[in-house]
Amino acid sequence: MKSIMDWLKRNEVLSLSVLAALILVVFPLVLEPFRLNLVGKYLTYGFVAIGLVMLWGYGGVLSLGQGVFFGLGGYCMAMFLKLEASDPESTKIQSTPGIPDFMDWNQLTALPLWWKPFKSFPFTLAAVILVPTLLAFVIGFALFKRRVGGVYFAIITQAVALILSVLIIGRQGYTGGVNGITDLKTLLGWDIRTDSARLTLYFVTAGVLLASIVLCRWVQKSKLGTLLLAMRDKEDRVRFSGYDVAMFKVFAFCLAAALAGIGGALFTLQVGFMSPSFVGIVPSIEMVIYTAVGGRMSLVGAVYGALLVNFGKTFFSESFPDLWLFLMAALFIGVTMAFPNGLAGLYDSHIKPWLARRKAAKAEPPKAQPPLAADSTSAAADKATGAVAAARADSKPGTGPLQPPAGPAPATGQTA
Amino acid sequence: MSSPIVLACEDLTVSFDGFKAIDKLNLYIEKGELRVIIGPNGAGKTTLLDLICGKTRATGGSIKFKDAELTKLPEYEIVRAGVGRKFQTPSIYENLTVFKNLEVSFPRGRGVFGALAFRCTPDVRERVEQVALEIGLQDDLETESGLLSHGQKQWLEIGMLLMQEPELLMLDEPIAGMSVRERELTADLLKRISANRSVIVIEHDMDFVEKIAHKVTVMHQGKILAEGNMEKVQNDPRVIDVYLGH
DSSP: OHHHHHHHHHHHHHHHHHHHHIIIIIHHHHSOHHHHHHHHHHHHHHHHHHHHIIIIIITOOOOSOHHHHHHHHHHHHHHHHHHHHTOTTTTTTSSSTTSOHHHHHTTOOSOOGGGGGGGSHHHHHHHHHHHHHHHHHHHHHHHHHTTOOHHHHHHHHHHHHHHHHHHHHHOHHHHOGGGOBOOOOEETTEETTSHHHHHHHHHHHHHHHHHHHHHHHHHHHSHHHHHHHHHHHOHHHHHTTTOOHHHHHHHHHHHHHHHHHHHHHHHHHHHSOBOGGGTSHHHHHHHHHHHHHHOTTOHHHHHHHHHHHHHHHHHHHHHOTTTHHHHHHHHHHHHHHHOTTHHHHHIIIIIHHHHHHHHHHHTSSSOSSHHHHHHHHHHHHHHHHHHHHHHHHHHOTTOOTTOOOOOOOOOOOOOO | OOOOEEEEEEEEEEEETTEEEEEEEEEEEETTOEEEEEOSTTSSHHHHHHHHHTSSOOSEEEEEETTEEOTTSOHHHHHHHTEEEEOSSOOOOTTSBHHHHHHHTSSSOOSHHHHHHOOOOHHHHHHHHHHHHHTTOTTOTTSBGGGSOHHHHHHHHHHHHHHTOOSEEEEESTTTTOOHHHHHHHHHHHHHHGGGSEEEEEOOOHHHHHHHOSEEEEEETTEEEEEEOHHHHHTOHHHIIIIIOO
16 A cells, blocks of 8 residues: 555656646747747646646535636736836826826726735735635635535636626726736836747746645645545535534635636736636636646646647637637537546546556566566555455454455545 | 433424424433434434534524533534534545544644644554554554445444544444444444443444443434333333334
8 A cells, every 4th residue: 555655656746747847848949939928828727727626626616717816816917017017108198197008098097096006016916816815715705604515606606707807897997998908018127028038937837837736736635635525525524523614615715716816917927918808707617628628636637638728729719710619618518528537537547557557567577667666566565465454354353244355445546 | 320411402493394303302411321312213313413413403492512502503613512423324535544534533633724734643643543443443544445344434433433532422323234243343332432421322223222222212203202221111101102013
């Protein structure tokens, strides 16, 4: 059993390293700057996708409103960048210089009070995480404490997504309306539109994403992660073991929201604008599809899901713009019906056993490579403990004739 | 026998759309007592446990546990006050090992951040091993609990409750589906664990009841029909009429 756990751990590190190598080395080497910037944009959706792994995969709570948090993070960053781009010098043709252009067009003559703190970069950084987290806390606390869950929760989060996008579009003078906040130029004087800046931002995004995966993995491995999984199957048992189940769900929701907010802020930095089209119902559902395709139990899988679906989206919408939405819907239905654990689930059920068989076959002749040898010995050791356990079960006093042979737990489809 | 009263239900009533599942019921459990509740189906036995542990809210009356009024507390507070509840079907985390099942039930790190910071320190490990020994699963700590036999699952759930050291333990049909040998072991287990806490058991098997009960309460239509030692209850004509049969 111990050796299986060791192997899983190694496997986990391996899958994270492969992802890291792909996004930190392979993509920057083979892709031209324009395409790399696109990948950077997709990676920001990866934040939402891993948040959904924690909330939906682990917590068993499906949110169809993650676009709200992505958007809030993105808007916080966009507000800061917009204020920086709207210095009195470059806006001197406006009737009120020094305020964002869309405010001027909407006859605002002063910066609204709630925009003012966004002149500060540290405040903005905090807001990127705290604003989505606080909103998630309020929604989560109100709903989970009243035991609202499942479909009802999903519908309410959709409603929130709709409300926020309608609000943003309706309050044009404060939010930039349907166009969003555009013409973002510099971050603390650093031009973010150049290729070199975009390359730097790409690496920042990739690095923060990998760090977020490690953080989520840590949460999954803590008692809190165990409790989330336990709640998914036996909520009452957890509740009647003295845990306030609602607060654990609130935590998962806040974590997912904070990650989405970070993703949104990095999106704004790389794409150079933020608009309500990333907030509403459709983008929120798309985000769920990334996680479903990648595998909702796998953090690394979810990132691949975000990358693949977006590659598909870009490819198909360049070639067959009308077909894409139908394809995406078909993809979602297909994935949910055919392989509910997504790509990571397929890897676990098909490729991993095949690899293990190959390794076992290869390891027959004396020690080919260190990891292979370790694997085969672990398998052998496992068989041995199985036999011992079975023998022990037979001889153990107090087990009736109904006792099934107690073998060791099979290596279940646990994913990194 | 005049130990202090641990649990006092008074005038307890719950009605579901006008149907009174529990009707002005009074029940007192003493410290260190093992009480068995019997009664025909639909008598309200499980509902009574649901009321005490907070799963169902009372329409009227009070439930006093030591000095705390339970009817208003949220479920997790009732558990933390010292009331443990085992469900009728084994309710364990099937994908986790026996060790993990017990570890998760250890009463520390119950808040969100407490759970994040929780570490399996030597005292936790020691307590898990101690409880595993008590429930006879000491050799199965690394077994995935879904692979246990039905009887072992029932014991594991009792073990998960023991981890919390409850002062009142409520068990809903703990021997359902067990083999004869497993029943005997369970009876011994219940006797041992009731030594320093109060236990309420719902059970149908009269041989088993006879073996473990200090006192028996017979429920019928949401009310208490009879209460007393086994002999008295068995010879009560009303009990024979509604439950035991002729």
